[in-house]
Amino acid sequence: MQLTAFTLLLPFLSSLASARSPAQTSSSSSSTTVTLRIPPSHLLPNPHTLPASTRATFTTLGKALAAPLSVANTFVFRNVTPGSYLVDVHCATHAFVPLRVDVLRAVDSGDVDAAADVDGNVPGGLRVAAWETYRGNDWGNKGEVIPVTAASGPGEEGVVLDARAAGQKGYFMERSQFSVLSIFKNPIILLSLVSMGLFFGMPKLIENMDPEMRAEWEERQKENPMNALMGAASGQPANPIGNFDMAAFLAGSSSAKPDEGNGSGSGKGKGESKKKR
Amino acid sequence: MHLQHPASRLSLSHLLAAALTCTLTYFPQPVGAVFRDEVGHIDYHHALLGLPQRETTFFHRPRRDDRASLLYTLSDLGILGAVHPGSGEIVWRQDLRSGGDDIYDDDDENVGDGDGFGLGFTRAGEGEGWIVSALGRAVHAWDAVSGRNQFSVRFDNGVVRDLEVMEMTEQEGGRRKDVLALVEEGAATVLRRLNPTDGSVVWEFREVTRDVPLQVSTNVEKVFVVSLKGTAGAYNLKVTVLDTLTGKRLDEMVLGTKADVHGKKDVMFVGANSAAPILAWTDDARQTLRVNVLGTKTRQEFALPPDTFAVEIHAPHLIQSQPHFLVHSKTSTGHKGEVFHVDLKTNTISKAYSLPMLPGPGAFSTSSSGASVYFTRITEDEVILLSSQSHGVLGRWPLKIGGSKAVAIHLVSEVIKKAGPEESYAVRSAAVTDADNWVLIRNGEELWARPEGLTGGVTATFAEIPDREELAKSLEQEAHSSPLQAYIHRVKRHIHDLQYLPAYLNSIPSRVMSSILGTDVAPTAGKLVRDSFGFHKLVVLATKRGRVYGLDAGNNGKVLWSTRAFKIPKGRRWDVKGIQADESSGQTTILGSKDDFVVLKTDTGDIIDSRAPNPEATTQGAALVDTPSGQQLLRIGPDGKIEDLPAARAPSQTVVTRTADGQLKGVIFVANGTNSRAFTSWVFSLPKGQRVVSIATRPPHDAVASIGRVLGDRTVKYKYLNPNTLVLGAVDHSSRMLVVYLLDTVSGQVLWVSKHNGIDASKPIECAMAENWFVCTYFGQYALRDNSAQSLKGYQVVVADLYESDKPNDRGPLGDAATFSSLDPIDVPTGVVLPSVVSQSYVLSAPISALQVTQTRQGISSRQVLAYLPESHGIVGIPRMVLEPRRPVGRDPTPAEAEEGLIRYHPAIEIDPKSVITHERDVLGVGKIITSPAVVESTSLVFAYGVDIFGTRVAPSFLFDILGKGFNKLALVGTVLALLAGVVTLAPVVKRKQVNMRWEAPM
Structure with missing residues (x-):
């Protein structure tokens, strides 16, 4: 049914929908009472916590009805005349899904079967149908049908339908908190930690190797052209780490690292990581 | 934004809900949201009710077994609220003006008609957990603790004239206390008895x-309807007696002779649920008081003190209370109280005792506990507690109200008899003072004061603190004297300034500490000083009750001063047309509609000059215009007429006025010797059937940082920046059409027109304009133009950008000309230069009103459209980037467009809670929002008034020029110290290593 909703054949559609959820009002023929109820849901476990300023509105061209939230978590709209209404629940703490509520005269719906289905004996009675609606979409594009039931409670009249909470409203921005963990989440810090581990761990590893393997390894190191380069610089090919000059290292020989830190860091993490260092 | 593309139709509501939840809880692009730690630091809020009325204010215990009571009131603005008597904080509020069934129904006749009965009624049944209120056509019952609605009844063809709770209900009804509503339905008088649980009608008397x-009044067994019979000016009092059970008429009696009562305000009191309700009225001259015990035909007369101009009757409302009442007569020099007792058996009234006449104004209140009735009297300097039995004083306390001398106008009290061997009493009274404050006085001492007079603001403006005046003057002096003299003057000035040095040096440690710890620098004690960021400004607010307030926007909106400009009679309003804060003279001028004005000092509120209102309105409006002698407020007479002005005060711009028949008129001033004559330069008449609903112009301070917009491909679209433009929204009721005109105010030329069909003119339509764009909001329901099979329904906003030409890098027919004239035709076939307009409309998730655009000093920061959300009681700041008319429709933005910051067009704008600048605050009844630039470019000051007062600072492009609260100075200092420690410890290690290296012989 939703796929056909491109068209605006409202009477036809609504008659279909109302056939699915028939609800005949008992009040006078020109207007009815619609009760919008907020049931507990997983997004709103206790509707009694909603503030008293919560209101619901029925809006259409030339008409605007509003009702405050009642003790029983309902909004009671009396004297709702026929029309197609946009229904919104305005609440400070929670957001609600917008609804479309059509109040139709049974005789106007055109569909004799549907009208007879509901109650053929009360000509001019009103029927109410409700759907979820999508803002900014075609008004004929209806969402899920909201079941409409006749009011059954003592002293109640008209029909009852449920509003659906869509979530809690979060008004505040979270400030990014300074924490040690956030520093370690930074990839640059992680990279430098790994390289530092290698830097200090390798000599230990080599020392702990058994002499044969070590000799073999050193032999291979000599063949390595990169190593030759590094060895030429330090003049001690056998143990490049042994006389590592911290100052020289920081000054120039590995300028890539500070560059990396300055250049590619982004956002807040950069500032914090630098501070920490 | 979670919007559905029309194609993805089957993505069901789950997806929508999920997406919406996503939007609500997490928003990757922050839109200028508020941080929790900034609450109360950058913003301030006075949650107010309006001035409580005498008849609708009372203490009531919301729970029967709980001794704690709340203070309830229905204010003169129609706000019903419960206030905690201990702290003065609001427990809940309901706006009855908009409450009920029809929010935009403002035609209720008894709203503010000043007929002596105030507006609206509130009653509570003793021991009941609800209170009932009536305003206009609706009766509501509210849960007394939570403020939730219990029932709402609306009488569509009648106005509620009185409301009463029946203290006695028949036996089978159990403990139920029913509500009586007296409704005037044209010529008919209808009394309905309503069931308090669901509002159903028990019986109706018509x-x-x-x-x-x-x-309407009741006693134990009868209901009395009191009405005025006869013609205006010569009424008789008629009492209809009804049966409580059935509502059938039992009896009817007419009291007094012909022409006894002149009008409603002569009837002083109709006693509520006391055992013997009374009816009291006076003659027009206030010489005798006539009292009738309801249900009897006799009346008794009592003489009033000479020179009495007003009489009030105070009586208990409880059925078990003794039938005593107090007559409070006010004379021009003092006030007096007389206590009367009603004999229940004979129904005769006798005077028990009279209280001394005390000089000056005073107020009385009644309170009852059980059978005993207490009267509390507040004079200028004392609180006196009396019993209704005898004239012995039970308690007497000196009155101390917050330093200033305040006079209580009316009050409600609660008396507690303390247990103990000797009789002692405690009394707390909530009094409305003549300074429009609501004060709670406990045993003579002020517990709290609520500045309820701040409500009902009609106009407001930001003003600079006038303290640089002296410096500016001396600098000017230096500039005009010879160099040597100027130098000597400067040295002298600097020497003179040295006296402030010790104080400055003293303040340094505390300033450094507070700056590191992130606390506020203590405001300089009692002195108003501007701050370097420009946040510290004053707000001058004029209210409809004739008071003017000065608020300190830099210090949590504290009330610095308040002055009564004029005494406005109750029920009338001070119709203010214009306000101007002159920075150079430090004065604020307020123009009213009745030829009245007031000039006061911006920083102290001292009235410099004023003229009281005339009986008739002489001013249609006021405009802030540039004249040869500086900016001035120009008074515009009825029908848009402007008098000739001296040349020095004649405006240099065209003034646009409105005529009585809805035309717009451009008026220019032509100098003629020393005088300037006003000439009509152009007239703009709307087509027949159209009516002006909104006019918007560019704000006086509308800095534009760049004359063009650089597009993604490095071409420039030049903005159409004509300062003489206005936006006019007009509706045609019959065809439900909104027509938006863009007018050139110099020539009256229509620059652009757009028509919107299916517009609801009964819902708010508003426009706002800034820079080269404007927005209008309305409720629309119409079929789409490009696809008439689809239709839309909802609150919408249309935004239009004005450019010099359709093409980028093109400045249109004017080219690079530095000046242009709207009056000269240009040598191009098209004639007048018309802007190229790009416009787009969006569907909003909630109605908005009170549109305003943020203002910053240079206009570099992006803008936000600020608007009040009347349904959810908040102020939203919609970023201009969201309201961009150039957002690509139906496709994703190209990389060039994305670089410009354009996002794909979605027809709906969901109000994001993070863009609500009032965040969790419940800001009620905002009528207008004003903005002002600060010294720092990033920030715009915001002030909203109406019922509540709210002020904040917004940074639409974030705080790029100052450090926010999030900047952790402690961490910064800590990091520097840690680095220092590291350097200090590492230095010797490195040094040793270097030395060792030197000593190692090279191989």
Whole structure:
């Protein structure tokens, strides 16, 4: 049914929908009472916590009805005349899904079967149908049908339908908190930690190797052209780490690292990581 | 934004809900949201009710077994609220003006008609957990603790004239206390008895006469309807007696002779649920008081003190209370109280005792506990507690109200008899003072004061603190004297300034500490000083009750001063047309509609000059215009007429006025010797059937940082920046059409027109304009133009950008000309230069009103459209980037467009809670929002008024020029110290290593 909703054949559609959820009002023929109820849901476990300023509105061209939230978590709209209404629940703490509520005269719906289905004996009675609606979409594009039931409670009249909470409203921005963990989440810090581990761990590893393997390894190191380069610089090919000059290292020989830190860091993490260092 | 593309139709509501939840809880692009730690630091809020009325204010215990009571009131603005008597904080509020069934129904006749009965009624049943209120056509019952609605009844063809709770209900009804609502339905007087649980009608009494229904009252077994019979000016009092059970008429009696009562305000009191309700009225001259015990035909007369101009009657409302009442007569020099007792058996009234006449104004209140009735009297300097039995004083306390001398106008009290061997009493009274404050006085001492007079603001403006005046003057002096003299003057000035040095040096440690710890620098004690960021400004607010307030926007909106400009009679409003804060003279001028004005000092509120209102309105409006002698407020007479002005005060711009028949008129001033004559330069008449609903112009301070917009491909679209433009929204009721005109105010030329069909003119339509764009909001329901099979329904906003030409890098027919004239035709076939307009409309998730655009000093920061959300009681700041008319429709933005910051067009704008600048605050009834630039470019000051007062600072492009609260100075200092420690410890290690290296012989 939703796929056909491109068209605006409202009477036809609504008659279909109302056939699915028939609800005949008992009040006078020109207007009815619609009760919008907020049931507990997983997004709103206790509707009694909603503030008293919560209101619901029925809006259409030339008409605007509003009702405050009642003790029983309902909004009671009396004297709702026929029309197609946009229904919104305005609440400070929670957001609600917008609804479309059509109040139709049974005789106007055109569909004799549907009208007879509901109650053929009360000509001019009103029927109410409700759907979820999508803002900014075609008004004929209806969402899920909201079941409409006749009011059954003592002293109640008209029909009852449920509003659906869509979530809690979060008004505040979270400030990014300074924490040690956030520093370690930074990839640059992680990279430098790994390289530092290698830097200090390798000599230990080599020392702990058994002499044969070590000799073999050193032999291979000599063949390595990169190593030759590094060895030429330090003049001690056998143990490049042994006389590592911290100052020289920081000054120039590995300028890539500070560059990396300055250049590619982004956002807040950069500032914090630098501070920490 | 979670919007659905029309194609993805089957993505069901789950997806929508999920997406919406996503939007609500997490928003990757922050839109200028508020941080929790900034609450109360950058913003301030006075949650107010309006001035409580005498008849609708009371203490009531919301729970029967709980001794704690709340203070309830229905204010003169129609706000019903419960206030915690201990702290003065609001427990809940309901706006009855918009409450009920029809929010935009403002035609209720008794709203503010000042007929002596105030507006609206509130009653509570003793021991009941609800209170009932009536305003206009609706009766509501509210849960007394939570403020939730219990029932709402609306009488579509009648106005509620009185409301009463029946203290006695028949036996089978159990403990139920029913509500009586007296409704005037044209010529008919209708009394309905309503069931308090669901508002259903128990019985109805209807009487079609021409009588004026006045009040309803009950005693144990009968209901009395009091109405005025006869013609205006010569009424008789008629009492209709009804049966409580059935509502059938039992009896009817007419009291007094012809022409006894002149009008409603002569009837002083109709006693509520006391055992013997009374009816009291006076003659027009206030010489005698006539009292009738309801249900009897006799009346008794008592003489009033000479020179009495007002009489009030105070009586208990409880059925078990003794039938005593107090007559409070006010004379021009003092006030007096007389206590009367009613004999229940004989129904005769006798005077028990009289209280001394005390000089000056005073107020009384009644409170009852059980059978005993207490009267509390507040004079200028004392609180006196009396019993209704005898004239012995039970308690006497000196009155101390917050330093200033305040006079209580009316009050409600609660008396507690303390247990103990000797009789001692405690009394707390909530009094409305003549300074429009609501003060709670406990045993003579002020517990709290609520500045309720701040409500009902009609106009406001930001003003600079006038303290640089002296410096500016001396600098000017230096500039005009010879160099040597100027130098000597400067040295002298600097020497003179040295006296402030010790104080400055003293303040340094505390400033450094507070700056590191992130606390506020203590405001300089009692002195108003501007701050370097420009946040510290004043707000001058004029209210409809004739008071002017000065608020300190830099210090949590504290009330610095308040002055009564004029005494406005109750029920009338001070119709203010214009306000101007002159920075150079430090004065604020306020123009009213009745030829009245007031000039006061911006920083102290001292009135410099004023003229009281005339009986008739002489001013249609006021405009802030540039004249040869500086900016001035120009008074515009009725029908848009402007008098000739001296040349020095004649505006240099064209002034646009409105004529009585809805035309717009451009008026120019032509100098003629020393005088300037006003000439009509152009007239703009709307087509027949159209009516102006909104006019918007560019704000006086509208800095534009760049004359063009650089597009993604490095071409420039030049903005159409004509300062003489206005936006006019007009509706045609019959065809439900909104027409938006863009007018050139110099020539009256229509620059652009757009028509919107299916517009609801009964819902708010508003426009706002800034820079080269404007927005209008309305409720629309129409079929789409490009696809008439689809239709839309909802609150919408249309935004239009004005450019010099359709093409980028093109400045249109004017080219690079530095000046242009709207009056000269240009040598191009098209004639007048018309802007190229790009416009787009969006569907909003909630109605908005009170549109305003943020202002910053240079206009570099992006803008936000600020608007009040009347349904959810908040102020939203919609970023201009969201309201961009150039957002690509139906496709994703190209990389060039994305670089410009354009996002794909979605027809709906969901109000994001993070863009709500009032965040969790419940800001009620905002009528207008004003903005002002600060010294720092990033920030715009915001002030909203109406019922509540709210002020904040917004940074639409974030705080790029100052450090926010999030900047952790402690961490910064800590990091520097840690680095220092590291350097200090590492230095010797490195040094040793270097030395060792030197000593190692090279191989």
